[in-house]
Amino acid sequence: MPSPHLWLALSPHGYGHAAMTAPVIAALRRRLPGLRLTVQTSLPVEFLRGRYGAAAALVEGIPDFGLRMHSSTRVDRDASAESYLALAARWDELVAAEADRLAAAAPDLVLANVPPLTLAAAARAGIPAVALSSLNWADMVRIYLGDRPALAPVLARLVAAYDSAELFLRVTPAMAMPALARVRDIGPVILGGTARPDALAAALRLASGERVGLIAFGGIDADLDLARWPVLPGWRWLTTLAVPPGRADLLDWRAAGLSFSDLLTSVAAVVTKPGYGTFTEAGLAGVPVLYQPRPDWPECPALDDWLAAHTRALAVDLTDPAPLADWLDLLLAQPARPPAVASGNDEAAAWLAARLEAGPG
Known part of the structure; x- marks a missing residue:
């Protein structure tokens, strides 16, 4: 046959x-x-x-x-x-x-x-x-x-x-x-990845206690100017967006040497827009999510509620990222949620x- x-x-x-x-x-x-x-x-x-x-x-x-x-x-x-x-x-x-x-x-x-x-x-x-x-x-x-x-x-x-x-x-x-x-x-x-924090730390030569965030916007240009992204002590950022010159704390996501799903599962927080793939992978792995709200997008009521049920999540206006440190404090202070099942x-x-x-x- x-x-x-x-x-x-x-x-x-x-x-x-x-x-x-x-x-x-x-x-x-x-x-x-x-x-x-x-x-x-x-x-x-x-x-x-x-x-x-x-x-x-x-x-x-x-x-x-x-x-x-x-x-x-x-x-x-x-x-x-x-x-x-x-x-x-x-x-x-x-x-x-x-x-x-x-x-x-x-x-x-x-x-x-x-x-x-x-x-x-x-x-x-x-x-x-x-x-x-x-x-x-x-x-x-x-x-x-x-x-x-x-x-x-x-x-x-x-x-x-x-x-x-x-x-x-x-x-x-x-x-x-x-x-x-x-x-x-x-x-x-949900594809899901394998958490590989040790491999991530080795690839980026992280100092003890240094954390990594992922900035990812799903293959479409974002209203996010990384030149204005605050430098936060103790944080390094990997991104799918273009990296502005002169920023040692911002790197192309491929510098980690991991698949995207493994990387997302290994970071301390994800910065993104509402989207099925990123939200569900974060919900499966229990990775906290800081995201730009999309009040007009018809998927968002379901996506936002689902994400909040499965991981720590906070909607903020990323077009002005100056309060990033406060947002991360609020996000990471939330209680953990039961992870999703694929x-x-x-x-x-x-x-x-x-x-x-x-x-x-």
């Missing part, structure tokens, strides 16, 4: 969609060791290899963008509307091209996190498909752009694309999804394995 073939389509809106799906694929590979995996996205190859391994076939380019952003926390509504109108103008053409691509590859199942056009293409090609995510772009368009009458036909197409999937596996925590018809809730999907990894993998083994129809 040939090995099952899964086509994984990932939104390139930041790194979160790819990071969220990686633990599900790892659990699925344990169930189906011969799984053939094709990953379609426009994210960097180095990142994808780190999450999905050398055996995955990579397909560059995907007709998906999520939302256009001014920064990691500010949606560009006008640019998003223009992009969705442009997408709608080419919808049939793009669906046909993607359907041809899928038909040529002939996967047994398409998994989308969470590009709607790929789901529409799978339906056109007659290939079963399922979605998995904590959000969907139909409800996002409804929330951010629903007051623009020109986008009503676009929204209808997005909803139809999602509803063409056999199922939408909504991971915990997640936004409400009133626009969609077939949603099944599962637990948190129950959704195997829940999703069990459903996907059963679907792959069932075959067409």
Whole structure:
């Protein structure tokens, strides 16, 4: 019997969609060791290899963008509307091209996190498909752009694309999804890392008692000027952002020589924006989180409450980081919380394995 073939389509809106799906694929590979995996996205190859391994076939380019952003926390509504109108103008053409691509590859199942056009293409090609995510772009368009009458036909197409999937596996925590018809809730999907504080201390040559924080914003530019980041005695900072010159206390995160998940699990605190991957990995490891609030982002009520239930957390205005020392004192003085359990990894993998083994129809 040939090995099952899964086509994984990932939104390139930041790194979160790819990071969220990686633990599900790892659990699925344990169930189906011969799984053939094709990953379609426009994210960097180095990142994808780190999450999905050398055996995955990579397909560059995907007709998906999520939302256009001014920064990691500010949606560009006008640019998003223009992009969705442009997408709608080419919808049939793009669906046909993607359907041809899928038909040529002939996967047994398409998994989308969470590009709607790929789901529409799978339906056109007659290939079963399922979605998995904590959000969907139909409800996002409804929330951010629903007051623009020109986008009503676009929204209808997005909803139809999602509803063409056999199922939408909504991971915990997640936004409400009133626009969609077939949603099944599962637990948190979290890759998780191994705490390696000794390796981190050796790599950075830390002095006794010196602590390390991680500044990470998920692959999208942040409204955070690290040139204004306070120098705090006893703290060193690793970051995914550009490091300003002349700052010995700020280093590129790769200087630690650890995977991102192991690094996040090993630090004393994380500074970030609300996002599924960073929040859930911190909640699994019990790492304290200092974060920039996003009151308009539809995932945030669920994300913020979930994080506060599983680790010490504090929302602050990081655009002015002058009170950093006081924030860290408040954050670290909070009582510990019970860590999360990554129950959704195997829940999703069990459903996907059963679907792959069932075959067409």
